[in-house]
Amino acid sequence: MGNPLTRSAVVAAASFMAVAVAACGTTDGGAADASIDQLEIIVPADPGGGWDQTGRAMQQVLQDLDLVSSAQVVNVPGAGGTVGLAQLANERDPETLMVMGLVMVGAIETNQSQATLADTTPISRLTEEPLVVVVPADSPYQDINDLVDDIKARGQSVSVTGGSAGGADHILAGLLLREAGVAANEVASQLNYVPYSGGGESLAALLGKKVDAGISGVGEYAEQVKAGRLRALAVSGAVPSAALPDVPTITDSGIDVVLTNWRGVVAPGTVEGEEADRLVDLVTAMAESDNWQETLETNNWADAFMAANEYGEFLESEVGTVRATLQDIGLVQ
Numbered sequence: 001m002g003n004p005l006t007r008s009a010v011v012a013a014a015s016f017m018a019v020a021v022a023a024c025g026t027t028d029g030g031a032a033d034a035s036i037d038q039l040e041i042i043v044p045a046d047p048g049g050g051w052d053q054t055g056r057a058m059q060q061v062l063q064d065l066d067l068v069s070s071a072q073v074v075n076v077p078g079a080g081g082t083v084g085l086a087q088l089a090n091e092r093d094p095e096t097l098m099v100m101g102l103v104m105v106g107a108i109e110t111n112q113s114q115a116t117l118a119d120t121t122p123i124s125r126l127t128e129e130p131l132v133v134v135v136p137a138d139s140p141y142q143d144i145n146d147l148v149d150d151i152k153a154r155g156q157s158v159s160v161t162g163g164s165a166g167g168a169d170h171i172l173a174g175l176l177l178r179e180a181g182v183a184a185n186e187v188a189s190q191l192n193y194v195p196y197s198g199g200g201e202s203l204a205a206l207l208g209k210k211v212d213a214g215i216s217g218v219g220e221y222a223e224q225v226k227a228g229r230l231r232a233l234a235v236s237g238a239v240p241s242a243a244l245p246d247v248p249t250i251t252d253s254g255i256d257v258v259l260t261n262w263r264g265v266v267a268p269g270t271v272e273g274e275e276a277d278r279l280v281d282l283v284t285a286m287a288e289s290d291n292w293q294e295t296l297e298t299n300n301w302a303d304a305f306m307a308a309n310e311y312g313e314f315l316e317s318e319v320g321t322v323r324a325t326l327q328d329i330g331l332v333q
Helices: 013-027 050-064 079-089 102-110 144-157 168-179 184-190 199-207 218-226 273-287 290-299 308-328
Strands: 036-043 068-075 096-101 120-136 159-162 192-195 213-217 230-235 260-268 302-307
Touching: 036 050, 036 079, 036 273, 050 068, 050 096, 050 120, 050 260, 050 273, 050 290, 079 096, 079 102, 079 120, 079 260, 096 102, 102 168, 102 260, 102 308, 120 144, 120 168, 120 199, 120 218, 120 273, 120 308, 144 168, 144 184, 144 192, 144 230, 159 168, 159 199, 168 184, 168 192, 168 213, 168 308, 184 308, 199 213, 199 218, 213 218, 218 230, 260 273, 260 302, 273 290, 273 302, 290 302, 302 308
Parallel strands: 036 068, 036 096, 159 192, 159 213
Antiparallel strands: 096 260, 120 213, 120 230, 120 260, 120 302
């Protein structure tokens, strides 16, 4: 098996045009010929979460466009997605996709998973959501630099809450300190990160003033910011968030950090050549359809489409960034 993160995945022009024309025809009301018969979409998480919502949205759109005869979503939860990843690594059916994202990249490291992204074939990135750093409305911190400077000065006396240890929120906290000048070997000792399993718990800790700051997806805190209960200091995307358009990015605030909680799909590592091209064509046609664009709008998902080679290079970069940050915050050696 070759390493799919560096595998060339050139999409054949004739095949691409055939699928794209089919998708466009469906948008106009006609039915497209299914390019794949029975597609399995592995969701490496319990029903109801972001990965599951993405997988079921794909299932619906692919079937509505007649790009597949049928699509089945199979939930394989556990260990930040690495249980599902292990199953995918042993999968031999080329008509298989697995939903994954930034959380899995971190879980592979923290769980010391034997299966890694080198056992997959990148197909496409689909969506992303920026994170937001917030504080209680009456906090003395007026911007992200106030918070970071105070952590640098007072270390673990300043507490920051977010999702599970090693997840996107924790990674962002570590990146903020590292890029603000804290030495890599001092990040873990400076950062007092308080993990919670759900956004409701972290929100309660913020509103109850049990912690000084919080990090989560923009969607998790946006309503509380708009209601004036929380103050948003910065968002982590390359551009301001549509949900909080007046909040500056971290980069605009002078700290060179961009991090989004992205989601995408990969195939088994045994899928190569024409088999991989078919899946890239399929997901590309879905992503370019009006149906998918409506799905993005309905779910407040940002379009982050990236396919094949470009996506593989992106994954390779993310693995390096996440591994280094988890080492800095003391979660991996």
